[in-house]
Amino acid sequence: MVPTTQLFEDHIPLLIPWLGEEEINAVAKVIRSGWISQGPKVIEFENAMAQYVGTKYAVATNACTSALHLALRLSGVGQGDKVICPSFTCMATANAIHHTGALPVFAEINPRTYNLDPEAVAEVITSQTKAILVVHQIGLPADIDSFKVLAKKHDLILIEDSATSLGATYKGQRVGSLGAPTGFSFHPRKMITTGEGGMITTDDAKLAEQARILRATGASISDLARHQAKGVLIQEYADVGYNYRMTDIQAAIGLVQLSKLETMLEQRATQAQRYDVILAQIDEIEVPYVPPYATHAYSSYLIRLKPNCSIKRNELLQSMAEKGISCRIGIQPLHWEPFYRNLYGEMHLPITEDIAQTTMFLPIYPGLSEEKQNQIIYILKKLLKRN
Numbered sequence: 611m612v613p614t615t616q617l618f619e620d621h622i623p624l625l626i627p628w629l630g631e632e633e634i635n636a637v638a639k640v641i642r643s644g645w646i647s648q649g650p651k652v653i654e655f656e657n658a659m660a661q662y663v664g665t666k667y668a669v670a671t672n673a674c675t676s677a678l679h680l681a682l683r684l685s686g687v688g689q690g691d692k693v694i695c696p697s698f699t700c701m702a703t704a705n706a707i708h709h710t711g712a713l714p715v716f717a718e719i720n721p722r723t724y725n726l727d728p729e730a731v732a733e734v735i736t737s738q739t740k741a742i743l744v745v746h747q748i749g750l751p752a753d754i755d756s757f758k759v760l761a762k763k764h765d766l767i768l769i770e771d772s773a774t775s776l777g778a779t780y781k782g783q784r785v786g787s788l789g790a791p792t793g794f795s796f797h798p799r800k801m802i803t804t805g806e807g808g809m810i811t812t813d814d815a816k817l818a819e820q821a822r823i824l825r826a827t828g829a830s831i832s833d834l835a836r837h838q839a840k841g842v843l844i845q846e847y848a849d850v851g852y853n854y855r856m857t858d859i860q861a862a863i864g865l866v867q868l869s870k871l872e873t874m875l876e877q878r879a880t881q882a883q884r885y886d887v888i889l890a891q892i893d894e895i896e897v898p899y900v901p902p903y904a905t906h907a908y909s910s911y912l913i914r915l916k917p918n919c920s921i922k923r924n925e926l927l928q929s930m931a932e933k934g935i936s937c938r939i940g941i942q943p944l945h946w947e948p949f950y951r952n953l954y955g956e957m958h959l960p961i962t963e964d965i966a967q968t969t970m971f972l973p974i975y976p977g978l979s980e981e982k983q984n985q986i987i988y989i990l991k992k993l994l995k996r997n
């Protein structure tokens with residue numbers, strides 16, 4: 611469905627969420643049902659996610675940040691611990707670590723996949739290291755088997771941040787079912803959206819049960835169970851919890867979105883291939899690399915400008931914007947943020963820094979027409995003086 615607001619009319623945006631009449635009808639149905647907070651639709655969405663990903667359990671939350679926080683806390687990460695993660699990620703990855711009382715330790719990424727480099731991770735493991743938070747960045751699974759070996763060798767907890775990579779596969783298996791508790795995001799920049807929202811997928815029955823309790827203020831009984839018992843059940847609080855609940859309104863949107871995911875994955879793959887074929891012919895540009903063990907979900911399409919590129923990244927971004935095309939800089943390294951500069955002082959991660967300064971996202975989203983994509987490519991080539 612084409613949005614009816616003016617927000618998207620005067621330019622090609624980085625993305626438009628692919629929402630339509632089905633989502634609108636699903637939301638209307640929930641509102642008419644009289645139950646709009648966490649309830650039966652959330653359970654249905656959790657079951658659908660567990661089935662899609664291939665895990666025994668899925669626990670819905672209000673965001674991926676809270677999903678990761680719960681996964682870390684319930685796996686045993688807490689005060690004084692250190693958790694290794696990339697600096698080349700969203701602030702939310704590290705925030706989830708801080709919420710447990712632990713501190714992130716930033717490790718280098720692989721220059722081709724932009725995912726954590728197992729060898730760099732091995733170098734920063736110390737006696738204080740408790741866990742590795744592996745990010746499957748912008749749709750591409752990290753080489754999880756290498757991290758499993760490391761975790762086993764050093765007796766570390768492994769958690770996966772798959773905020774951006776629902777639908778991607780690693781050695782034929784969908785992310786979320788690769789072994790460690792995994793967090794997903796349903797923010798509009800992700801593979802499917804519920805506006806805001808998150809999910810933990812896991813095969814660990816105890817972790818799932820505890821996560822359900824902690825996401826809802828720590829209450830032993832859910833609102834729905836109490837309602838179904840006509841109010842005679844009384845909850846207890848064995849621990850301090852949070853309000854990390856997803857609403858049934860969000861879950862109803864999520865169910866429709868999940869049913870469209872395969873179509874969305876196909877559209878993204880077709881668009882990525884179109885970019886790949888044309889942009890790979892331009893010597894100054896490096897297109898995304900997909901290792902043989904993975905399929906890419908292309909939640910984003912990140913190009914890298916090589917050193918021989920005649921125009922600087924920020925200049926190119928600005929010129930694209932002036933021509934009506936919204937791109938974005940790649941991911942800003944966390945160790946450059948004021949918070950971490952104050953906390954850790956100057957830090958250097960040369961690969962991360964180089965990639966952060968030379969990469970940019972091009973628009974990619976279900977519903978982006980071939981005509982508009984050709985326009986993006988045409989303008990990009992023109993700015994690079996290639997036509």
Ligand SMILES: Cc1ncc(COP(=O)(O)O)c(C=O)c1O
Binds near residue numbers: 700745774794796807
């Ligand atoms: C890699 C990564 N992890 C975690 C998050 C946090 O997701 P949410 O906004 O749902 O909390 C994001 C969101 O941008 C992300 O890109």
